[in-house]
Amino acid sequence: MAYLSIPSVDRLTASLKELLARAKEIKPDGGIESALTAPSFHGDVEIIIKQAEGGVTVNPQDHYAALETACRNIFYELLASTSIQDPSFGQIWDLLDIVSVLSDIPLCEPGLVFWLVEELLDSQTIDGCRIVFDYLDSRRERLTAKNFKQKQLIILRACNELLRRLSRAEDTVFCGRVFIFMFQSFPLGDRSSVNLRGEYHVENITAFEREPLKDEDESGSVMDVDQETDPVEKEKTPVVDPPTATDTNQETETSQPAEITAKSVKFDAADETSKETQPKPESEPEPDPETLYPIFWSLQDVFSQPIRLFESQFFSSFKSGLDLTLRKFKAVQQQQQSRCTSKTPFEAHRPLKRKRADTDQSEQPQDLASSFNPRYLTSRDLFSLELSDLAFRRHILVQALILIDFLLSLTPKAKKKLESTSNKSVLYAYTLPDEEIAWATTTRTEIATYLQQGQEGKFYYRMVDTVLSRDKNWAHWKAEGCPLIGQPPISAPSFLESQRGAVKASASRRIRPSPIGSLDLAFLSNTGEEGQAMGLEKLKEKGRYELPRVEDFKGPIMEDEFDLEMAREEKEKEEVGVRKASKMWRALRIASKSKLNLFDKIEDGGNLAVLWNPLTPEKPVEAEVKDDDKGDENEMAKKTELDGESSAEKETQEAEKENQTVQVNGVKEEDVSMMEPEPSGSVGAVEVT
Numbered sequence: 246m247a248y249l250s251i252p253s254v255d256r257l258t259a260s261l262k263e264l265l266a267r268a269k270e271i272k273p274d275g276g277i278e279s280a281l282t283a284p285s286f287h288g289d290v291e292i293i294i295k296q297a298e299g300g301v302t303v304n305p306q307d308h309y310a311a312l313e314t315a316c317r318n319i320f321y322e323l324l325a326s327t328s329i330q331d332p333s334f335g336q337i338w339d340l341l342d343i344v345s346v347l348s349d350i351p352l353c354e355p356g357l358v359f360w361l362v363e364e365l366l367d368s369q370t371i372d373g374c375r376i377v378f379d380y381l382d383s384r385r386e387r388l389t390a391k392n393f394k395q396k397q398l399i400i401l402r403a404c405n406e407l408l409r410r411l412s413r414a415e416d417t418v419f420c421g422r423v424f425i426f427m428f429q430s431f432p433l434g435d436r437s438s439v440n441l442r443g444e445y446h447v448e449n450i451t452a453f454e455r456e457p458l459k460d461e462d463e464s465g466s467v468m469d470v471d472q473e474t475d476p477v478e479k480e481k482t483p484v485v486d487p488p489t490a491t492d493t494n495q496e497t498e499t500s501q502p503a504e505i506t507a508k509s510v511k512f513d514a515a516d517e518t519s520k521e522t523q524p525k526p527e528s529e530p531e532p533d534p535e536t537l538y539p540i541f542w543s544l545q546d547v548f549s550q551p552i553r554l555f556e557s558q559f560f561s562s563f564k565s566g567l568d569l570t571l572r573k574f575k576a577v578q579q580q581q582q583s584r585c586t587s588k589t590p591f592e593a594h595r596p597l598k599r600k601r602a603d604t605d606q607s608e609q610p611q612d613l614a615s616s617f618n619p620r621y622l623t624s625r626d627l628f629s630l631e632l633s634d635l636a637f638r639r640h641i642l643v644q645a646l647i648l649i650d651f652l653l654s655l656t657p658k659a660k661k662k663l664e665s666t667s668n669k670s671v672l673y674a675y676t677l678p679d680e681e682i683a684w685a686t687t688t689r690t691e692i693a694t695y696l697q698q699g700q701e702g703k704f705y706y707r708m709v710d711t712v713l714s715r716d717k718n719w720a721h722w723k724a725e726g727c728p729l730i731g732q733p734p735i736s737a738p739s740f741l742e743s744q745r746g747a748v749k750a751s752a753s754r755r756i757r758p759s760p761i762g763s764l765d766l767a768f769l770s771n772t773g774e775e776g777q778a779m780g781l782e783k784l785k786e787k788g789r790y791e792l793p794r795v796e797d798f799k800g801p802i803m804e805d806e807f808d809l810e811m812a813r814e815e816k817e818k819e820e821v822g823v824r825k826a827s828k829m830w831r832a833l834r835i836a837s838k839s840k841l842n843l844f845d846k847i848e849d850g851g852n853l854a855v856l857w858n859p860l861t862p863e864k865p866v867e868a869e870v871k872d873d874d875k876g877d878e879n880e881m882a883k884k885t886e887l888d889g890e891s892s893a894e895k896e897t898q899e900a901e902k903e904n905q906t907v908q909v910n911g912v913k914e915e916d917v918s919m920m921e922p923e924p925s926g927s928v929g930a931v932e933v934t
Contacts, residue, residue, distance in 0.1 A: 251311070253307075253308075253311040254311050254314050254318070257294070257315035258315040258319060260294055261315055261316065261319055261340070261343065262319065263293060264286065264290060264293060264343050265336055265339055265340060267286060267289075268281055268286075268339040268342070268343065269339070271285055271286075274332070275332055275333065275336065275339070276335060276338075277335075277338055277376075277379055277380050277383055280383065280384060281339060281342035281343065282346065283346050286346075290343070290346055290347065291350055291352065294312070294347065308352070309353055309354050312347070312352065313357055316340070316353070316357065316361065319340060320361055320364075323336050323340070324337065324365070324368060329369060329373045329376055337365070338380055340361075341361060341380070342384075344357055344361065345358045345384070345387065345388060348391075348392065349391050349392075351392070354395070355392035356395050356396045356399045359388070359399040359400055359403065362381065362403060363399060363402065365377055366403060366406070366407055367406070371411065371416060371419070374407060374419075375419060378419075378423070378426065381426060382422070382426065385426065385430060389430045393430075397430075397431065397435075397437065401427070404423050404426065404427050408420060408423055408424075411423070413620070432730075432731060434727065434728075434729055434730035439727055440723070441668065441671075441727070442670045442671075443670055443671040445550050445551070447550055449549050450546075450549070451542060451545035451621060453539070453542040453623035453625075454623070454624075454625050456539075531572070531576045532569045532572060534573075535625075537569055537573055538625055540565075540570070541566070541628075542621075543566060544563065544566050544641075547563050548644045548645075548647075551651050551652075552673070554648075555675045560681065564684060567645060567688065568688075570641065571642075571688070571691060573632065574638050577633060578695070578698065578699070635699055635700070639696060639705065642692050642695065643696075643709055645688075646689065646713060647713065649685050649692075650716075650717070652677055652681070652685045653689075654717075654720070655675055655676060655677040656682055657676055660672075662721075663721070663724050666721075666724040666725050667724075667726040668723060668724050668725065668726045668727075671723060671724050693706060693710075768780060792835060793835070794835075795832050795835055795836045795839075795840065795856050798828050798831065798832040798853075799857045802832070805821055805824050805825035805828065806825065809822060809825065832853060833853070836856050840856055843855050843856060
């Protein structure tokens with residue numbers, strides 16, 4: 246291909262080819278794994294490019310345009326001459342690395358490398374695009390490190406164009422790689438993937454058979470005709486009634502053979518009519534697949550456009566359809582469980598054989614987790630098979646959970662939290678009534694209970710619940726107008742200051758001679774005068790480690806009682822009462838070991854004088870002497886002593902009375918003694934005894 250010769254472009258083309266030659270020497274294998282950077286060329290990239298300018302000052306825009314043209318010329322030439330499977334295609338990877346180095350300097354447009362990648366993706370098949378994405382995955386951090394604002398639109402356009410080419414059914418893994426690349430490249434709070442207006446994907450229409458085919462109706466009528474029997478044969482045919490509760494009771498009581506009690510055969514028509522007239526227990530019948538088919542697939546219209554539920558007619562039909570679907574799912578689940586647990590007698594006696602599914606049980610959860618339905622198959626013939634698929638039922642119920650969470654976000658309590666948000670396009674004036682709130686809450690609980698059943702059900706529901714909880718946070722963030730999530734970088738002075746503070750906090754410090762808050766222990770080494778115990782010797786006194794006596798508490802308790810009587814304020818009385826109670830409790834505790842017999846004489850919280858002033862025991866009565874003579878002598882001696890004492894007491898009393906009378910009359914005692922004669926025999930009477 247011939248290009249218009251431009252001197253500046255030719256010089257830059259020659260310089261780029263020189264860099265490609267050096268890149269081949271550095272990386273001869275030409276693979277994707279090892280990337281070329283500026284140090285790989287020893288800093289000669291900028292020198293070689295500037296030498297191509299010849300020392301002439303050029304406008305940056307003209308230089309960018311010339312270098313872009315030179316890069317495209319080499320790119321198209323290599324792309325037309327080599328296949329992506331050939332080892333020589335490594336020159337294109339080297340060219341993209343060189344362009345990335347030039348965009349970082351910067352000597353070219355920042356988005357030039359992604360322009361070339363976009364054209365490379367357009368020129369390759371799906372298999373070739375996978376190889377291109379191998380290159381992008383290995384260079385992602387380097388390509389998005391600098392000047393990302395100039396590159397993000399090109400990345401978004403190239404990835405979305407590739408996703409339109411891919412099939413969601415056949416290229417599921419590759420679609421995931423493309424999404425992961427975009428998620429890792431764009432910042433977390435970027436608005437490029439945010440549906441700010443709250444628009445719904447109404448183009449996703451699920452087509453299904455609205456009415457059953459005529460052939461099916463005809464075949465059904467034919468089957469009905471075939472099932473009819475001759476009336477004569479019908480009369481001869483016995484009527485078989487299903488077993489009832491009474492039949493089962495009789496079976497247990499009489500223990501009849503199983504063949505007889507399993508069913509009862511009757512020929513009486515009156516009994517049959519009586520059975521029909523009996524009221525049957527009310528139970529919700531299992532929905533028929535043919536009846537459920539149009540109701541089930543009509544739910545997809547509501548899932549793709551939830552605002553239809555703001556109308557009462559759509560909401561009522563959605564409620565009934567979802568209830569029928571959930572009831573059918575539960576019935577299918579019960580049938581599958583009963584089929585697994587119940588076995589026929591033939592299956593019970595059949596020898597066990599290893600099945601292929603049992604040989605590798607570790608792959609079963611992986612097969613269930615990897616099941617992916619890009620688009621539902623809505624054929625009427627496949628509906629019963631789809632209902633028996635656990636992954637299919639889970640997908641439908643997850644859709645229902647998403648919609649119910651949307652409805653619960655329209656409650657008055659939930660809308661009150663979004664009153665201060667700025668993005669009014671995702672807020673709705675419709676408020677969910679209380680009746681519908683109760684239905685949505687109950688239905689969500691039933692769906693959550695159902696999803697936790699089956700193989701790895703709890704793990705599956707926990708994963709779904711975690712995703713939906715995080716989605717609520719994203720919806721709230723979008724309603725707030727998508728504020729910035731990332732924080733601005735810390736300035737260099739702030740970083741250095743925090744670094745110095747961290748170093749200072751973690752540095753080892755000298756131990757203080759006396760820690761803060763500690764007591765001075767110098768008193769332990771002090772010595773007292775005149776042999777007084779001081780310092781450490783004082784700590785060795787017996788009073789510090791021996792229990793005190795009960796009598797030692799007498800003085801402190803009496804002082805507390807005196808303080809309690811003299812106290813005037815309630816606070817002071819309370820403090821003194823606490824001190825007294827403490828001392829009394831300690832005294833009682835010590836006395837319990839030696840004077841427990843005195844506790845009955847102590848009043849409740851009263852006087853403790855009994856403990857330190859115990860009552861003296863009474864003297865024992867002297868034993869009677871058995872000897873009669875000694876007893877008589879002792880009694881006579883006691884009587885004489887008592888008579889002498891009594892007479893002496895009488896004489897002293899009379900003398901005192903006489904003295905009193907003498908003193909009253911003014912006569913001296915000496916005169917009285919001279920006037921009255923001395924009584925005779927009084928003293929002798931005492932001494933005779």
